[in-house]
Amino acid sequence: MFIHVGLILLILVSITYAAAVLRKIEGDVVQHQRDMRTLEEEHHQLEVACNTLGELLSQVGDELASAQAEVMRLSDEKAQQEAALAALEEAPKQRLFLVDRATLTQAKLWEVTILNGGAGNGPGVPVATSMEWAAGRTYLIAGATDRDARYRAEPRFPSGQGYRIAKIERFRRA
Structure with a gap:
């Protein structure tokens, strides 16, 4: 009978130990599920952040491409303007006598x-x-008027010597 009581006590201790182990396992499973949910939420947040950063990167890339195109256009325009300026600087100036x-x-x-x-053909x-x-x-x-200016110019540049008055305009240069 002592053996039976010992066996029963052994079985009860084993059941108690097994119950404690099962509770520990259940607690670990619950903790694991919580950790998994947290990880899934963080993973989702990271995916959203990555997608947002990807969109921003593509926008910045587009803006960079348009800025580079604008820089190229402006540099071409600058080169054209410099060429035009050089041509104007090399062009003969209109002299006023x-x-x-x-x-x-x-x-x-x-x-x-x-x-x-016919002047200067010799x-x-x-x-x-x-x-x-x-x-x-x-x-x-x-001259007071354009007729007065013509009147003053005709004796200095006679038509008999081949001179001809082409136009008379008001002087407006600064």
Whole structure:
């Protein structure tokens, strides 16, 4: 009988130990499930963050590409503007000739363009001078009206010598 009581006690201790182990296992399972839920939530948050960063990266890439295209366009435009500036700097300047300085302060100034296709065609005359007369030289002549300016220009540039008044405009340059 002592053996039976010993066996029963042994069985009871074994059952108690097994119950404690099962409770520990259940607690570990619950903790594992909580940890898994937390990990899944964090994983989801990381996926959302990665997607957001991917979208931002693509937007920044698009903006960078457009900025690079704009830089290229502006550099091309700058090169064109510099070429145009160089061409303008190399182009001959339009000279204004003064006939009489004394009358400049007394009346309005007029730009009188005078042509002479035959002037300067002789030997020893530079081609540039001939071209300038053919295109027209601009003289500043003082006068109250354009007729007055024409009246003052005609005696200095007679039509009998091949001179011709092409146009008369009000002087507006600064």
